[in-house]
Amino acid sequence: MCAAEGNFKRCVKLLHQRLQLSKIRTCRMISSRIAREKPQDKLQDMKSDAFKIFLAGVDAVMPKSFITKALKVDNERLLVQDFSYHIANNVYVVGFGKAVAGMARAVEDIIGHHLVEGVISIPEGTTDIMSQSGKRDLLPGSDSKILVLEGAKHNLPDKNSSVAADCIISLVKKLKATDILLVLISGGGSALFPAPVPPVTLDEKIAVIKLLSTRGATIQEMNSVRKQLSVVKGGGLAAMAKPAQVVSLILSDIVGDPLDLIASGPTVRNTDDASYPLEILKKYNIENDVPQSVLCVLKKPRKVYEEKDLYHVQNFLIGTNKQALEAARATAFQCNYHPCVLTMSLQGEAKVVGWAMAYLAVMCQELNNLKRIEEPEVEKLCTALCVSKSSLIELLTTLETHRKGFCIICGGETIVKVTGQGKGGRNQEMALEYSLQNYYLSNSQLSRSTSVLLSAGTDGIDGPTDAAGAFGYHELILRALEQGLDPGKYLSNNDSYGFYLKCNGGNDLIKIGHTGTNVMDIQVLLIRTIQD
Numbered sequence: 123m124c125a126a127e128g129n130f131k132r133c134v135k136l137l138h139q140r141l142q143l144s145k146i147r148t149c150r151m152i153s154s155r156i157a158r159e160k161p162q163d164k165l166q167d168m169k170s171d172a173f174k175i176f177l178a179g180v181d182a183v184m185p186k187s188f189i190t191k192a193l194k195v196d197n198e199r200l201l202v203q204d205f206s207y208h209i210a211n212n213v214y215v216v217g218f219g220k221a222v223a224g225m226a227r228a229v230e231d232i233i234g235h236h237l238v239e240g241v242i243s244i245p246e247g248t249t250d251i252m253s254q255s256g257k258r259d260l261l262p263g264s265d266s267k268i269l270v271l272e273g274a275k276h277n278l279p280d281k282n283s284s285v286a287a288d289c290i291i292s293l294v295k296k297l298k299a300t301d302i303l304l305v306l307i308s309g310g311g312s313a314l315f316p317a318p319v320p321p322v323t324l325d326e327k328i329a330v331i332k333l334l335s336t337r338g339a340t341i342q343e344m345n346s347v348r349k350q351l352s353v354v355k356g357g358g359l360a361a362m363a364k365p366a367q368v369v370s371l372i373l374s375d376i377v378g379d380p381l382d383l384i385a386s387g388p389t390v391r392n393t394d395d396a397s398y399p400l401e402i403l404k405k406y407n408i409e410n411d412v413p414q415s416v417l418c419v420l421k422k423p424r425k426v427y428e429e430k431d432l433y434h435v436q437n438f439l440i441g442t443n444k445q446a447l448e449a450a451r452a453t454a455f456q457c458n459y460h461p462c463v464l465t466m467s468l469q470g471e472a473k474v475v476g477w478a479m480a481y482l483a484v485m486c487q488e489l490n491n492l493k494r495i496e497e498p499e500v501e502k503l504c505t506a507l508c509v510s511k512s513s514l515i516e517l518l519t520t521l522e523t524h525r526k527g528f529c530i531i532c533g534g535e536t537i538v539k540v541t542g543q544g545k546g547g548r549n550q551e552m553a554l555e556y557s558l559q560n561y562y563l564s565n566s567q568l569s570r571s572t573s574v575l576l577s578a579g580t581d582g583i584d585g586p587t588d589a590a591g592a593f594g595y596h597e598l599i600l601r602a603l604e605q606g607l608d609p610g611k612y613l614s615n616n617d618s619y620g621f622y623l624k625c626n627g628g629n630d631l632i633k634i635g636h637t638g639t640n641v642m643d644i645q646v647l648l649i650r651t652i653q654d
């Protein structure tokens with residue numbers, strides 16, 4: 123047994139003893155409090171707190187603040203972090219991604235007359251949504267020099283995003299050595315900037331992406347394949363812009379912020395092994411399902427750009443999920459919870475994470491359950507939540523019970539292996555699985571209504587649905603059963619959206635529309651403490 127495991131066992135034992143001592147007192151306090159509080163009010167309070175905490179996270183990562191911090195104009199110098207460039211009416215802008223409209227607006231406000239021309243590719247419907255929701259400040263101005271093109275419905279490349287890609291390519295190809303090309307990149311950029319390597323057609327490329335996505339490939343794996351199948355990804359765009367100076371401003375939506383993978387790295391060198399994309403197709407057993415043209419291109423990898431080919435490029439990471447989690451944490455504290463950011467690298471299957479979140483909630487909620495925890499379960503829990511045992515111990519031992527409750531915050535992006543015919547997203551699936559597991563695990567009356575999970579995407583869209591995510595909680599299952607709905611059935615058909623639409627009048631779906639930003643997903647787990 124290693125030292126960490128020994129510590130963990132000691133910690134569980136200590137917590138257990140502490141709990142046994144206070145159990146009778148605590149139970150008395152709980153029953154008197156439960157008698158005073160209406161369970162529905164308590165649940166509603168927790169849901170609105172969770173929503174407020176999530177929104178604070180999203181607000182903190184709106185593009186304007188990142189661009190304003192990263193980009194300054196001082197006389198004839200353009201300053202980006204520690205770099206400085208000569209500007210004199212020589213700036214061009216291109217961009218692709220869910221946050222790019224707001225990024226472009228902030229750029230044009232800062233660059234002013236130095237901006238000559240631009241083209242951005244943004245999700246279909248963005249202009250209408252932003253205009254109708256009073257967010258015109260997230261769009262280029264009415265007399266803008268930036269051409270705004272929309273496409274990639276449901277986050278898949280289409281003819282419109284392909285036209286946008288052609289416009290971007292023709293703009294960058296005409297640039298001179300004295301020009302500066304600002305490239306605005308954010309999540310969703312891969313689908314909004316497609317340019318398949320011939321003879322692969324757009325439809326063939328879409329087929330590969332759909333296959334990989336539904337088999338549960340990670341975004342890192344998908345984008346490694348995309349880099350080889352596109353002439354603009356993996357540094358291709360930057361190479362086309364030569365001899366102009368290329369300055370990329372990147373908002374990360376991938377765990378660990380790998381610049382070469384965000385929107386498939388159009389301005390970043392691809393350092394993957396040439397054989398890697400084929401290994402990925404083999405891993406998901408789809409080599410025989412992908413079009414022949416795709417196999418041909420992957421078997422004969424195209425030119426890889428070396429450092430010397432991209433000397434004219436600087437890539438700047440300007441924003442990440444971390445800023446969102448920090449803001450969420452601060453708001454949780456203001457709402458009188460004891461906040462803890464558990465991880466910003468949450469990955470893995472949405473259902474497994476839903477289980478782990480439920481387990482964690484029950485551990486915190488009914489601490490006497492610690493006696494039931496077996497070592498293999500703890501291992502599983504840590505793996506599912508992407509945390510070490512020591513972080514988990516730290517969390518359990520530092521929870522301050524004098525506040526209204528605990529708020530455990532996570533960031534990251536999970537996956538779903540879609541095998542059913544239903545409609546849903548990874549956040550809704552996680553929240554529903556959470557509810558079901560919480561229902562199974564919390565078999566005592568006391569645990570009812572005392573925890574709520576909110577899981578949602580900062581971009582406002584979860585999978586091919588109009589919801590950003592959903593709430594998960596114990597009572598949801600009771601309500602479903604009352605309504606004659608079988609949550610397990612919906613889950614096995616990957617129909618979390620169908621479930622949430624029907625259950626509780628659709629009130630547990632989080633619908634906020636396109637937010638205009640994108641830094642992965644956020645989970646807010648609220649757990650009421652069991653004392654006054």
Ligand SMILES: Nc1ncnc2c1ncn2[C@@H]1O[C@H](COP(=O)(O)OP(=O)(O)OP(=O)(O)O)[C@@H](O)[C@H]1O
Nearest residue numbers: 277309310335538544545546547548583584585616
């Ligand atoms: N019926 C479903 N139930 C659950 N998840 C689904 C379902 N259909 C699709 N998904 C999941 O939705 C995800 C795609 O969602 P989305 O288009 O929002 O991608 P994204 O990763 O957020 O996009 P980006 O990273 O490009 O911004 C995939 O992980 C896919 O497995």
Ligand SMILES: O=C(O)[C@H](O)CO
Nearest residue numbers: 309310311312384385
């Ligand atoms: O566009 C993409 O490739 C994903 O959002 C990851 O950045």
